[in-house]
Amino acid sequence: MNGYAGKFLEVDLTTGAVAGFSLEEARLKKFIGGSSLAASLYLERYNLHADPLAPESPFMVMNGPLVGSGFPGSSRFAVAAKSPQTGIWGESACGGNFGPELKKAGFDGIVITGRSSTPVILSIADGEAIIAAADKLWGKDIYEATDMLKAEDKGWKVLAIGPAGENLVRFSAIGNDKAHFIGRTGLGAVMGSKKLKAIIVRGNKSSGKCDEEKFKAVSKEALQEIKESTFAESLHLMGSDVGMDLGMMNGDVPIKNWTVGEDFELSAKLSGPTMRETYLTKAHACANCPVACKRVVAVKDGPYQTEEGPGPEYETCCTFGTLIMNYDLAAVIKANELCNRYGMDTISAGATIAMVMELYEKGIISAQTADGLVLAWGNMDTVCALLKKIACREGLGNILADGSLQAAAKLGAQGLDAVVHVKGLELPMHDPRGFHGMGLAYMMSNRGACHLQHAAMGMEQGMVSWPQLFEMKEDYQGTTSQGKAMLVFNSENYGILGNSLSICQYLMYCLKPETIRDGFNAVTGFNFEFQDLLLCGARDWTLKRGINNLLGISAKDDVLPKRILTPLSEGAAAGSVPDMQLLRDEYYAIRGLDARGVPTREKLSELGLTELINKLYT
Amino acid sequence: MSSYKGLTQEWLDAWKQKIAESKEYKEIAKDWEGSVSIIVNAAPDKNLPETAYLFTDYWHGDVRDFVLCDEARALSARFIMSGEYVRWKQVATKELDATKALMQGKLKLKGDLTYVVRNVKTINKVIDLLTEVNTIWPDEA
Numbered sequence: 001m002n003g004y005a006g007k008f009l010e011v012d013l014t015t016g017a018v019a020g021f022s023l024e025e026a027r028l029k030k031f032i033g034g035s036s037l038a039a040s041l042y043l044e045r046y047n048l049h050a051d052p053l054a055p056e057s058p059f060m061v062m063n064g065p066l067v068g069s070g071f072p073g074s075s076r077f078a079v080a081a082k083s084p085q086t087g088i089w090g091e092s093a094c095g096g097n098f099g100p101e102l103k104k105a106g107f108d109g110i111v112i113t114g115r116s117s118t119p120v121i122l123s124i125a126d127g128e129a130i131i132a133a134a135d136k137l138w139g140k141d142i143y144e145a146t147d148m149l150k151a152e153d154k155g156w157k158v159l160a161i162g163p164a165g166e167n168l169v170r171f172s173a174i175g176n177d178k179a180h181f182i183g184r185t186g187l188g189a190v191m192g193s194k195k196l197k198a199i200i201v202r203g204n205k206s207s208g209k210c211d212e213e214k215f216k217a218v219s220k221e222a223l224q225e226i227k228e229s230t231f232a233e234s235l236h237l238m239g240s241d242v243g244m245d246l247g248m249m250n251g252d253v254p255i256k257n258w259t260v261g262e263d264f265e266l267s268a269k270l271s272g273p274t275m276r277e278t279y280l281t282k283a284h285a286c287a288n289c290p291v292a293c294k295r296v297v298a299v300k301d302g303p304y305q306t307e308e309g310p311g312p313e314y315e316t317c318c319t320f321g322t323l324i325m326n327y328d329l330a331a332v333i334k335a336n337e338l339c340n341r342y343g344m345d346t347i348s349a350g351a352t353i354a355m356v357m358e359l360y361e362k363g364i365i366s367a368q369t370a371d372g373l374v375l376a377w378g379n380m381d382t383v384c385a386l387l388k389k390i391a392c393r394e395g396l397g398n399i400l401a402d403g404s405l406q407a408a409a410k411l412g413a414q415g416l417d418a419v420v421h422v423k424g425l426e427l428p429m430h431d432p433r434g435f436h437g438m439g440l441a442y443m444m445s446n447r448g449a450c451h452l453q454h455a456a457m458g459m460e461q462g463m464v465s466w467p468q469l470f471e472m473k474e475d476y477q478g479t480t481s482q483g484k485a486m487l488v489f490n491s492e493n494y495g496i497l498g499n500s501l502s503i504c505q506y507l508m509y510c511l512k513p514e515t516i517r518d519g520f521n522a523v524t525g526f527n528f529e530f531q532d533l534l535l536c537g538a539r540d541w542t543l544k545r546g547i548n549n550l551l552g553i554s555a556k557d558d559v560l561p562k563r564i565l566t567p568l569s570e571g572a573a574a575g576s577v578p579d580m581q582l583l584r585d586e587y588y589a590i591r592g593l594d595a596r597g598v599p600t601r602e603k604l605s606e607l608g609l610t611e612l613i614n615k616l617y618t
Numbered sequence: 619m620s621s622y623k624g625l626t627q628e629w630l631d632a633w634k635q636k637i638a639e640s641k642e643y644k645e646i647a648k649d650w651e652g653s654v655s656i657i658v659n660a661a662p663d664k665n666l667p668e669t670a671y672l673f674t675d676y677w678h679g680d681v682r683d684f685v686l687c688d689e690a691r692a693l694s695a696r697f698i699m700s701g702e703y704v705r706w707k708q709v710a711t712k713e714l715d716a717t718k719a720l721m722q723g724k725l726k727l728k729g730d731l732t733y734v735v736r737n738v739k740t741i742n743k744v745i746d747l748l749t750e751v752n753t754i755w756p757d758e759a
Contacts, residue, residue, distance in 0.1 A: 228723065229723065230720045230721055230723065230726070230727060230731070231721045233731055234721075234731055234735065237731055237732050238731075238732060238735060242735055245735050245736060245738055246717060246735065246738055249738060249739055249742065264739075268736075271735075271736065272732075272735065273732045273733075273735055273736040274736075276732055277732075461718075462715060462717070462718030462721065462722065463718070463721045463722070464721075464722060465722050474714055474718065474722065474724075475713065475714045475715055475718055
């Protein structure tokens with residue numbers, strides 16, 4: 001089948017069994033790929049109620065049909081599992097080069113269950129997979145482990161966990177070739193629970209395309225659109241941190257654990273232009289990407305020296321910068337490097353530290369509980385020390401390693417507004433008080449507060465306008481809730497496709513939707529119209545929602561944290577809070593959710609999710 | 619309040635005066651250096667038969683040249699912003715944010731994008747002050 005390798009790898013680490021399976025075309029047309037396909041397998045084949053870290057819970061790596069095709073921006077792959085951080089559906093997508101290499105090795109995805117008794121790696125080459133011992137790798141950080149694996153053969157593409165994943169830190173990440181990270185929802189801990197240190201892959205197969213000539217023409221058009229895109233140019237020059245200056249002006253940037261509305265000194269010191277002028281050594285690109293938004297940086301002197309390596313994204317410049325009142329970009333880069341090496345999500349790690357700094361300031365935790373660390377705002381020596389303690393689960397770090405929600409409960413701060421999360425996942429660094437649509441997207445995202453599984457940011461902040469896809473404005477006012485339910489609904493249905501087709505969301509903001517659709521059709525031959533693709537997006541959202549419903553999620557969980565419902569006194573979002581009830585009521589009606597927050601039978605039937613009907617309504 | 623015909627020298631003078639009188643602008647723009655040309659593509663159906671070229675120049679919070687010019691001078695500016703008449707009118711009437719117009723490709727920018735991003739407050743302030751000029755647009759005349 002064009003666009004697909006036609007084979008999925010199934011591994012049981014308890015028994016050491018390795019097998020392959022294929023999926024019928026009808027399922028691929030229904031779910032396309034990525035986390036959407038993973039969710040369909042999860043619902044059908046696995047015990048949803050098993051602990052996320054139990055052997056029987058699956059760990060899934062999934063490609064989409066554009067991966068390996070060479071279409072611009074088509075490097076993405078998804079990792080999915082029940083999240084050890086939130087206890088609900090977990091997923092995270094990544095660029096880099098692992099996905100395309102997995103396709104070349106002959107697989108559309110990998111499903112891993114079981115638990116090895118000793119540390120192992122999974123090695124996949126040209127259609128064959130073997131499980132090998134990894135005793136020498138266990139305990140190594142992600143950079144060290146990756147270097148050791150590549151020392152054998154530079155051609156390996158590596159997915160590896162660090163000490164945080166080994167120690168089951170609930171927001172641990174997975175690194176791809178030391179440069180790209182699967183950060184959110186703690187999926188590194190799922191690998192750690194299986195004693196799986198790394199997956200390495202290499203291959204030589206080329207993937208087929210339905211219409212090679214059309215594909216070439218569409219790819220050429222895509223490259224031209226990217227060349228003409230100011231958004232693409234800004235990403236190339238300044239990385240995702242280009243959003244810092246603009247965000248500070250628009251009320252998007254969270255400061256001091258979401259309590260301050262504006263600080264232009266912070267944004268000036270931590271912005272994309274500043275990084276470019278100070279620590280940037282070069283730009284780096286994922287496979288098949290002409291934009292090269294990734295930063296490569298080095299801090300050559302001072303107390304926060306780093307080796308040359310991947311630089312912080314916008315989110316990280318906030319979590320280790322604005323959120324904790326650190327004005328030193330070098331220190332942000334150091335904290336980013338530590339998280340990369342230990343293997344921790346920089347959003348959850350920084351947000352959890354911001355929370356504990358606030359609790360410390362308020363006297364809720366003592367110096368003794370803080371292990372003698374001075375948890376003052378902006379104290380980056382403490383932050384660096386704390387990151388190590390979290391990764392190794394030492395002292396206070398052992399408490400924080402469970403994420404801010406669970407840590408707050410253990411620290412006697414349960415219910416306090418210092419804990420800023422939705423469904424157990426800390427908010428990304430975009431303030432819903434400045435952009436109410438983002439607030440709704442956080443409330444309704446299936447992995448907890450998420451800024452990536454939809455295109456709400458691009459649409460609401462005006463980076464994109466797609467009148468050919470659905471009715472929308474070119475310029476939304478951020479600080480209003482009116483009309484945002486429809487915006488978020490549409491943004492989810494389209495944005496989700498980035499994951500299932502395996503195309504970078506930034507590239508989705510640079511390319512015309514027609515170009516993406518045509519590229520997809522040229523590869524697969526599915527001949528989908530926009531409405532077919534949007535239906536797949538809606539099906540994806542509803543499938544994952546149904547899984548979460550089965551895991552106990554209901555309307556009571558679709559809420560914003562108290563802090564976000566507290567107005568700021570300064571900045572562009574001053575005095576503004578999302579109208580949570582209005583947003584939710586309108587959204588539920590559009591999305592086809594009943595008052596409990598469960599998809600109606602009619603909606604499930606319309607989307608062809610009959611298995612969910614059986615499970616939710618019997 | 620006086621009204622000015624849009625894209626005329628009198629209109630440019632009124633805009634320049636607004637900027638020059640703004641203490642907030644002077645503070646925000648204290649680091650800005652350089653000229654910005656605005657190219658408004660001809661729109662005969664909107665009563666703009668010829669492309670309009672505007673040259674505006676700023677230096678550390680002060681305003682210097684603000685003139686209608688020829689194409690050559692417009693192209694000599696440090697930053698060149700160009701686009702269709704209807705888009706410029708939307709920006710000047712606050713229907714469409716200038717940054718969003720740039721990101722959506724509705725206006726084009728030539729020049730150091732990094733500098734523009736760093737100084738985005740300055741640009742927004744200049745446009746905010748333009749919206750305070752009571753304008754009769756060519757298609758309204």
